[in-house]
Amino acid sequence: MTSSPDQSRFSNIRAQAKILDGEDGLHHLRGEFHIPTKEDIKRKTLQQEPQQQDHIDPTQVDHTTSCTYMCGNSLGLQPKRTATRINQYLQTWSTQGVQGHFKPLDDSPLPTWLDADARAAKLMAPIVGADESEVAVMQTLTANLHLLMSALYHPDPKGKHKIILEAKAFPSDHFAVLSQIRHHGLNPDTSMVTIESPYSDDALITTYDIQSVISKHASDTALILLPGIQYYTGQLFDIPTITAFAHKHEITIIWDLAHAVGNVPLHLHDWDVDAAAWCTYKYLNGGPGCIGGMFINSRKSLVTTAITDEEPERGYGNRLSGWWGNDKAIRFQMATKFHPVKGAAGFQLSNPSILDITSLSASLEVFELAGGVQPLREKSLKLTAFLEQCLSILSEDAKKLFRIITPSDPSQRGAQLSLLLAADNILNSVMKHLEENGVIVDERQPNVIRVAPAPLYNSFADCVTFAEVFESALLAVQK
Ligand SMILES: Cc1ncc(COP(=O)(O)O)c(C=O)c1O
Structure with a gap:
């Protein structure tokens, strides 16, 4: 035949x-x-009910074959080891209670909860090309963008006050920028600049398009927010070239790496990126709504002064702060002196969800198996x-x-x-x-x-x- x-x-x-x-x-x-099977994705229940089986035509549903899942740009699949690690976490909690914060268990692969954020940052650092001190695993993407903007966006209404972003930015980024501008008492009509695509349909913008807008608004722009990879078109931007161009015009630039992290190699430190934030549920397979990540260049986060009562904020700038950003050595002394951890960890606010961190760290183990x-x-x-x-x-x-x-x-x-x-x-x-x-x-x-x-x-x-x-x-x- x-x-x-x-x-x-x-x-x-x-x-x-x-x-x-x-x-x-x-x-x-x-x-x-x-990998969900074809049967899994058709089913309307968590488990297949015996009575439901009667209604399923077995010739219509493939019970064994994996579906074709090409959606890691939205939600990555679940690593098998995630359940193992989460069960180990649950067992620690059920057998140790509050001791899980500080007490290492000889046979556990998990860090104490006090160290879980630092361990996750260590696993994350090579994925974004950063020193581990420049990475924090914390909050969620939009929250981290706000935290970074609150630390790095200091508009001067008579000088540099504008924020540049793409016209077709992910709505959350657009709203975050709008609200930051309004939060500073400014008007988005005059303080927000969007980069339009010259091509009507596609939303593609070239490095040249971006540079032209930066040049045009250089004298009064304080900040740029761009995606590493554009969510709609899948376009990867030239992060090092655009970062260098922004710096030439004395503009700070923050990158939203939601679609870039775990997808393309990143060298945030070597590219001299100022700051970046990302989520971990796409190519990093942390699970829906899992804890986010943040990079802040060591240039921006150094803590340069000793703790003084007179000028407690000197040396570590204008950041929104919470107790988890405070120096580990004094965090539990409960003193109301804020002296942040040097680096990105000093931008943390709350004690992080260990459930999230455990899920993310399990997935990052698979990245280690892959060789990065x-x-x-x-x-x-x-x-x-x-x-x-x-x-x-x-x-x-x-x-x-x-x-x-x-x-x-x-x-x-x-x-x-x-x-x-x-x-x-x-x-x-x-x-x-x-x-x-x-x-x-x-x-x-x-x-x-x-x-x-x-x-x-x-x-x-x-x-x-x-x-x-x-x-x-x-x-x-x-x-
Ligand atoms: C490019 C981009 N920015 C921001 C977000 C918002 O992320 P979150 O809901 O985790 O804050 C997303 C979510 O998919 C995204 O794709």
């Missing part, structure tokens, strides 16, 4: 995927994760290019219905490809078809589908499956 050209398109590329998966030195890491972000990036470059190749072989009818808006230059993107649907009102139907056929990706209204093969758990075969199901989804909605 000969196969039709349509069948051979996908069988040829599937054969190629098999070879690439066979050659992939990181393929075994997929086994570190819980660089080998993952090497695989990621191949995976995303292969996904692009799979999309290039779709039928002409399907290809008319979408285009990739993420830059084709691999150095200007991470794992994610954003697919802009050409027809209006088909997003929901396409997403429904994908889900019904075991494919999980995410959407951004009005018409973008974001697909992210994460190198820790996605395979080259996943890319083929996505392309094949995506083609059938497009052709189905076209009918």
Whole structure:
């Protein structure tokens, strides 16, 4: 029997995927994760109820095969070791109570709760290319952006008062900037500058576009907030070049690394980045709403003065503070003298959720197994290019219905490809078809589908499956 050209398109590329998966030195890491099955993603209950089984047509649901999960840009999958570490944490709490704060247990891989934040910062530092003293694992992304802005944004209404951000910034960043400006009694109409894309549809902005806006507003701009990777387009910005340009104009720059952390190699210290914040539930697989991360360059966070009663704030600037930022040696003396820990840890406010930190640290162990972000990036470059190749072989009818808006230059993107649907009102139907056929990706209204093969758990075969199901989804909605 000969196969039709349509069948051979996908069988040829599937054969190629098999070879690439066979050659992939990181393929075994997929086994570190819980990958939902096709049955899991169809089920409407936590557990499969016996009576529900009667209603499920076994020919319609695949009980064993993993779904194709390409959504690490939104929520990373759960590492298997997360449950182990969380159970160890729960056991510590149940058997030790409050002693868990200080008492190390001989056979436990977990640090005392007092040291859990420092250990998490140590695991995180290589992922963002920082000294561990420059990283704090704390709060959440938007809260950390506010904390950084409150420390670094000191507007002078007659001098430098503006904040520059992109016009299509993630809404939380937009709201954070708006509220910071208003908080200082200023007007966003005159103190907020947005970088527009010169291309109407895509929201892509070049380094040149960014530099032009910076140059135009340099004399009265105090701060820039930009994403490392743009959430909608998947565009990776040139962090070192833009940072250096901002500094040339004496402007502080904060990076939102939500989509960059754990996705692309970062060298925040060497790039002389001022400050950055990120979440840990995307490529870092910490779990939904997990604790965030913050980088503050050692230039900005040094504590230079001894504690004095006269000028307690001298030397560590204008930061919002809480007891967990206070020097560990005196934190529990309960004195009302604030002398922050040198570095990012001095920006902490509260004692952190150990449940969160335990979950995050479990996932960061998997990054250690992978050998860090660089080998993952090497695989990621191949995976995303292969996904692009799979999309290039779709039928002409399907290809008319979408285009990739993420830059084709691999150095200007991470794992994610954003697919802009050409027809209006088909997003929901396409997403429904994908889900019904075991494919999980995410959407951004009005018409973008974001697909992210994460190198820790996605395979080259996943890319083929996505392309094949995506083609059938497009052709189905076209009918
Ligand atoms: C780019 C970007 N910034 C900010 C946020 C807000 O994050 P959080 O809700 O953790 O503060 C997100 C969330 O997905 C994001 O993608």
